[in-house]
Amino acid sequence: MIQLILFAIVTATAFYLAGRNFLKIRRNILLGKDEPEHSSTASSGERWRNVLLVAFGQKKMFSRPIPAIFHFFIYAAFLLTQVELLEIFVDGFTGKHRAFSGALGGFYTFIISLIELLSLLAFVATVIFLARRNVLKISRFQKPEMKGWPSKDANLILFGEILLLTGIFSMNGADTVLQSMGAEHYPQAGPFLVSSSLGPALFGGMSEGALVAIERFGWWLHALTVFGFMVYLAYSKHLHIFLAFPNTYYARINPRGEVANMPAIQKEVASMMNPEAAPPPTPEGGAEGELSFGANDVTKLHWQDLMAAYTCTECGRCTSVCPANITGKKLSPRKIMMDVRDRLEEVGRNMDAQKSSTPIDDGKTLFDYISREEIHACTTCNACVEACPVLINPLDIILQLRRHEILMESAGPSDWLPLFNSLENSQAAWAVSTERDGWKRLV
Amino acid sequence: MSSIKTMAELAAEGRTPEVLFWVGCAGSFDDRAQRVTVAFAKLLQQAGVEFGILGQEEACTGDPARRAGNEFLFQMLAQQNVAVMNMYEVKRIVTACPHCFNTLKNEYPALGGNYEVMHHTQFLQQLLADGRLKIEGGQFKGKKITYHDSCYLGRANGVYEAPRAVLQALDADLVEMKRCRTNGLCCGAGGAQMWKEDEPGDKRINMERTEEALATGAEIVAVNCPFCMTMMSDGVKAKEQQERVMVYDLAELILNNRG
Structure with missing residues (x-):
């Protein structure tokens, strides 16, 4: 009962704080301008294709295969662990234990085993990522802008990842031993891929009381790390x-080389070049006409x-x-x-x-x-x-x-003044006295 | 053989050429780039392509002005060019400058200038494929050539294969630099850098790229852009390798091959 109340309080606090942070981010983002010429005419089909291939499918990550593979382990583990997280919510609010195991049966064992496999791979990836930043000191992580908080932020997240994985494996490991002891409140959920051997190796021979304590510790560590991460997210690069x-x-889906047009200046120049044809430009840029x-x-x-x-x-x-x-x-x-x-x-x-x-x-x-x-x-x-x-x-x-x-x-670089002058006066990028088609003589 | 006519002259004769050859500022005024212009014009003539130029009616496309941030100047130049080309009812354009290519192709449509725009490497590839231009001789057979992707043909417009196909037609031994295609390293001239001194740093960008090109052991660095041409040639000279390594535009390679 105490656990139920605690869980409810922690969940509500975490969602309140995270929600407040996310709303602030949303407000900040919407301080930016909305200009139609910035968004291309591309169909939403093309846009969804980018979401699928680039965000979901991580296509561009794989131009550097080594970090891409390790990142993929963490990404896949993160996606799949949502199943376990969902169960944590159900268990947390109902007081049940492994609420999904009964309904899903053998499929549950499979899913948890897959989560365990990916978690193990994610653990390896996390250690490698920590090494890349702190031991190998890969140069792109050592640039001046990374000094101080950005580097700490990166390490904190990796540390959080290790906490989370510790939580998962102590929870599942102790659970496996408790199941084999036939402990009350711990239903048979099948042998999990990693915990079936890791559990007995770490926790075998412990008393039921100690095992329950470890299992609860793992469960709470998992839940609290997730909540902490949710709140922390808004302050981090994650x-x-x-x-x-x-x-x-x-x-933007437009060709890469295209620099966005500025219709206000386009209109102004058009009316300058052909005063009869174009209507006088209306000032843009806010109600003040600034x-x-x-x-x-x-x-x-x-x-x-x-x-x-x-x-x-x-x-x-x-x-x-x-x-x-x-x-x-x-x-x-x-x-x-x-x-x-x-x-x-x-x-x-x-x-x-x-x-x-x-x-x-x-x-x-x-x-x-x-x-x-x-x-x-x-x-x-x-x-x-x-x-x-x-x-x-x-x-x-x-x-x-x-x-x-x-x-x-x-303002701008003074070197550009001759360029601008010659473009304005002779429509050429250099001030030259020769004719544009002088080269014809050489053909 | 100097029968190159302007669009105005052709219009006076009531003729519409197959394509407009957009020469660009570098191709018109820069001594080295001028030689590329001449080479490409000769190839067009040899292939029997009827083309016109704008001559005095051509203005800078506005690429450096827009990228420096001077949109007014860009609009003045671009709108003037669009008006001229629309007056001559231009449909197809070929240019030997990837900056002109990019601006004409991607930025003029918003100003009412809609044309089919080709870079000269694409055009040459098509002439070769159609048999209108034939590779004779075999001067470059087995010669080590490295190809430098310009940013505005490569990343900006995704054209990586046409220039390589042209090089392959020469039977040359194409050796790639480590950073090529989508990862190609800039020569340092884009974004109006051509007209200004470098910001403080350890090295000039063209030196970084030249060192990479020299490391391939190639005797020829093939380029597709007049600005890359300047940057790479300067780099080769600074490394005192100009006796051993030449920088050529693809059009020059084809013309030389034909003797």
């Missing part, structure tokens, strides 16, 4: 377990970009293929995504502090996080976009920042 799905759905092009802050980015920032799990595949980063420049596409999220959370915190439903002007912008030097180093090569396993597009954000710099601040 939201990709949910957001990878909407993020792949809403990802013109704003590009983005200097998160609220001027598209909501898809903001969702992408929450989706990023900081794996650094983008940064490890970025030509600028490879050659020692400050630009790191992963840092762009981390900065967008950090700034967005700051904007959200300011709103919370002032109990405001709209963003507060705190005198800061995204440029307080992302330096000019970073956005100027981009070659728009799309390597980061290609590399991302969940279809995040850091390039789109860099281009929005560049647009703001040039169009709103008339």
Whole structure:
């Protein structure tokens, strides 16, 4: 009875805290702009295809097979363990034990055995992942933006994974021994693949009281780790377990090379070039009629970009293929995504502090996080976009920042002034005195 | 043989060419890229392709302006180009620059410019496949050639095989760099970097790529982009390998092969 009440209290608290966090994330994401030209005309069929292949099927992960396989173990274990988690809820609220075993019979034994197999593989994967970060020190995990909290965050999650697996195996292991003793309240649920040997090896010969204590410890450890993870999720880089799905759905399907059009400027230039044909442009950018092009802050980015920032799990595949980063420049596409999220959370915190439903002007912008030097180093090569396993597009954000710099601040690299001048004056990328078809003489 | 006509001249004669050859700024003004323009024009003539150019009526597509963030300038150039091409009722375009290719193909439709756009490597592959252009000689037979994927033909537009098919037709020994196709490393020129100094770092991007190309042991680095051409040629020179390793555009390789 005490366990039932405790479970109810813990569950309610966890769902309340997690729900509150997720609503805040949703609110933050929706601070972004919604622009039709950002979303392509692609059919929802194509979008669902991305969700299935890229998010569910992990297609892009497998361009690097070794981490992909280990990640797949954890992913598959996570998916399947939901069955066990569901049972934990049923047991937790009804006071039953292994409520599904009676109804499912032999299939139950099979499912739990499969969970055990994947959990064992996930355990191996977790140890390898910890080693890759802390012993092998794979370079993409050691970049400057990973110092401090991001590295701790990654290790904490892996540590949590080990706690969870410890919970599963102590629960199932003790249970197996209790079943073989014919203990009351522990129905025969069949031999589980791993616990049938691991259980007796670890816990064989213990008293029934000790075994029940271990089984309960495992059960509660499993449940509490899951609840803890649920609440912790919002503060960590691990939201990709949910957001990878909407993020792949809403990802741009347009050709990679296409930079999104700006209809407001298109119209203005059209009326400039042909004043009779086009109606005068109407100012865009909010009710105040204030013109704003590009983005200097998160609220001027598209909501898809903001969702992408929450989706990023900081794996650094983008940064490890970025030509600028490879050659020692400050630009790191992963840092762009981390900065967008950090700034967005700051904007959200300011709103919370002032109990405001709209963003507060705190005198800061995204440029307080992302330096000019970073956005100027981009070659728009799309390597980061290609590399991302969940279809995040850091390039789109860099281009929005560049647009703001040039169009709103008339700033930007001074090296570009001759380029702009010659494009404006002679419609050519270089100021040249020769004729465009001078080469004809050489044919 | 200088019978290359502008669209204006052709229109005056009441003729519509098979294709518009979009030359681009680099192909028009850069000395090295100009030689690629000449090579490709010669190949078009040899294959009997009737083509026109815009000549003085061609303006920069606006690619570097848009990527630098200067959308006003992009729109001015692009809308002017669209107006000119629509006036001549252009249907098909071929260009030897993947940046022009990408902008014409992917960004002009939103401005009312809808054309079938081909990169010259795709066009050459088709001419070879149709038998309109034949590989003669065998100057490159067994020669080690490495191919550098440009970002705007490769990742931006997914064209990886057409240029390789052209190289295969030369009977050359194609050796791939470790980073190729979707993983190809940029030469460092895109995103309007061509017109500015590098941001502070350890190394120039073209040196990183050139070292990778040289490591293949190839005698020829084949490129498909005038900017990659500049970057890779500079890299080879900086490594003092210009006596041993040449950087060529695919069009030049085919033309040379024909003697």
